[in-house]
Amino acid sequence: MATYQLYRNTTLGVTLQDTLDEMISQGQLTELAASKVLSEFDRSINVALDKRINKKVQFSGKLSTYRFCDNVWTLVLKDFSVKESNNPGGHATNTTTSQIPKADKVKIVACDGKSALQS
Structure with missing residues (x-):
């Protein structure tokens, strides 16, 4: 399954990005680690929506x-x-x-x- 970054513009995605930016600015996280977290978010949200949502x-x-x-x-x-x-x-x-x-x-x-x- 291909992953897309569309869901980064949702409330959850924006909040995650803001939190990661704050952690980077405080030296708690590297930019590489934050990038990996966002990639995992993209993959996970796409899998979750594909597997768990079945409403028509x-x-x-x-x-x-x-x-x-x-x-x-x-x-x-x-x-x-x-x-x-x-x-x-x-x-x-x-x-x-x-x-x-x-x-x-x-x-x-x-x-x-x-x-x-x-x-």
């Missing part, structure tokens, strides 16, 4: 722009909305769905069959 959702929106470069799709959608199933198996049925709040604009980056949402 439906999303809709108006496609604003799209790009395919270096085997990476980037889609920008406007008036974005998502519906998730409350069904534990994640299969689409006529069960009750919960509505996730809408977003004016969402960027989807899909790499190697995996994707990440950025709003």
Whole structure:
């Protein structure tokens, strides 16, 4: 599985980077060690999302722009909305769905069959 640095922009990733920067500035950690920690974070988060997340959702929106470069799709959608199933198996049925709040604009980056949402 290829690893991507997309999740470094999440709250968890930014907090980790801030902590590592602080540890480097205090002499508690070398830059090489911090780099290895971030690489392990990238690998671990990709494995965790691939193995542990199995929920299915439906999303809709108006496609604003799209790009395919270096085997990476980037889609920008406007008036974005998502519906998730409350069904534990994640299969689409006529069960009750919960509505996730809408977003004016969402960027989807899909790499190697995996994707990440950025709003």
